[in-house]
Amino acid sequence: SKGASSHRVTPGLSRKSRRHSVTCEAKKVALLGAGGGIGQPLSLLLKMNKLVTELSLYDIAGVAGVGADISHCNTPVKVSSFNGPEELEGALQGAELIIIPAGVPRKPGMTRDDLFNVNAGIVKALVEAASKHCPEAVIQLVTNPVNSTVPIAAEVMKKAGTHNPAKIMGVSTLDVVRANTFVAEAKKLDVKDVDVPVVGGHAGATILPLLSQATPPVSFTDAEKKMMTEKIQNAGTVVVEAKAGKGSATLSMAYAAARMAESTLMGLSGEPNIYECSYVQSDVVPDCPFFASKVLLGPNGVAKVLPLGNMDAFEQACFDAMLPELKASIQKGIDFANA
Numbered sequence: 142s143k144g145a146s147s148h149r150v151t152p153g154l155s156r157k158s159r160r161h162s163v164t165c166e167a168k169k170v171a172l173l174g175a176g177g178g179i180g181q182p183l184s185l186l187l188k189m190n191k192l193v194t195e196l197s198l199y200d201i202a203g204v205a206g207v208g209a210d211i212s213h214c215n216t217p218v219k220v221s222s223f224n225g226p227e228e229l230e231g232a233l234q235g236a237e238l239i240i241i242p243a244g245v246p247r248k249p250g251m252t253r254d255d256l257f258n259v260n261a262g263i264v265k266a267l268v269e270a271a272s273k274h275c276p277e278a279v280i281q282l283v284t285n286p287v288n289s290t291v292p293i294a295a296e297v298m299k300k301a302g303t304h305n306p307a308k309i310m311g312v313s314t315l316d317v318v319r320a321n322t323f324v325a326e327a328k329k330l331d332v333k334d335v336d337v338p339v340v341g342g343h344a345g346a347t348i349l350p351l352l353s354q355a356t357p358p359v360s361f362t363d364a365e366k367k368m369m370t371e372k373i374q375n376a377g378t379v380v381v382e383a384k385a386g387k388g389s390a391t392l393s394m395a396y397a398a399a400r401m402a403e404s405t406l407m408g409l410s411g412e413p414n415i416y417e418c419s420y421v422q423s424d425v426v427p428d429c430p431f432f433a434s435k436v437l438l439g440p441n442g443v444a445k446v447l448p449l450g451n452m453d454a455f456e457q458a459c460f461d462a463m464l465p466e467l468k469a470s471i472q473k474g475i476d477f478a479n480a
């Protein structure tokens with residue numbers, strides 16, 4: 142069997158799995174929203190991924206150009222483009238992994254929840270199509286507000302009778318990517334050695350980095366802990382402000398989604414011990430039906446949702462304070478899907 146590391150074209154995508162070796166089967170991936178700010182660089186990263194055999198690019202605008210462009214890269218991935226709702230079925234046919242970054246991004250002054258009115262309907266329609274044309278696929282939602290779009294996807298699948306909670310994941314990987322970067326910088330560590338679990342949700346205070354569970358162990362004063370937590374929580378807004386009206390994180394997001402996709406494909410291929418933090422249906426927190434935490438990825442998607450582990454007093458206080466916001470965002474998604 143081949144070493145897992147031989148599959149990697151992008152250093153550091155999912156560091157942990159390098160220790161294992163497996164012969165990975167190749168997979169078909171559909172990317173919905175492929176023409177956008179995230180979709181374009183994510184298309185490229187997927188075109189460079191040796192675990193992918195086929196890549197279907199779908200959007201309602203501009204996707205033919207992206208497809209023609211990346212199809213010239215001399216990697217074996219077969220790329221096809223699909224434009225508009227009448228071609229959506231073709232994009233989904235046979236897909237084992239569907240990644241959805243379709244929808245509008247924030248502008249300065251907006252919260253992620255301000256995107257709900259536009260993006261909820263986009264996600265609902267795309268997941269309805271996925272449920273119809275490839276109900277067995279793993280669906281990964283990038284579209285904000287993730288805290289609500291994942292519950293929408295789950296409700297859509299429930300209504301269609303195709304719900305499998307192991308196959309719906311909210312992509313919160315960017316929070317982990319940021320936490321790893323910032324902690325490595327602050328503690329002068331080699332970033333490839335750093336792993337910080339980030340749990341909760343993917344918006345403002347619901348983003349809860351567990352610095353007390355970082356690998357390698359790091360120590361912060363109370364003031365530093367607060368500053369680092371807020372830096373991770375506000376990182377998306379920093380990018381939105383720096384882009385000054387031209388959208389939100391796209392390149393780091395594509396990197397994060399590519400890492401999540403690669404880990405998921407390795408899990409689907411039978412690679413053991415692949416862990417990522419993801420926002421999923423969960424019973425780790427009572428009365429909170431969706432929560433981000435570390436999950437084990439396996440041949441059917443999420444194989445296991447791991448418990449939160451010990452939180453220090455600061456993390457516990459942050460957790461208690463944000464829970465009502467997270468629950469409200471979940472309920473908002475559920476209500477929308479059932480309206």
Ligand code: NAD
Pocket residue numbers: 173174175176177178179180199200201202242243244245246247256260263267282283284285286287312313314315316343388389390391394
């Ligand atoms: P963008 O506007 O650059 O691209 C979005 C793309 O979606 C466009 O190409 C658009 O044509 C397409 N689209 C719109 N409606 C569609 C539909 N019905 N079907 C298919 N495609 C459709 O935006 P972006 O910067 O790529 O961001 C996309 C989403 O990702 C936003 O909601 C943003 O908030 C979110 N996001 C999430 C994270 C995260 O960590 N989960 C990080 C960054 C951005």
Ligand code: LMR
Pocket residue numbers: 246247253285315376377378380381389390
């Ligand atoms: C991010 O965290 O960068 C994304 O959720 C986009 C945003 O609106 O901040």
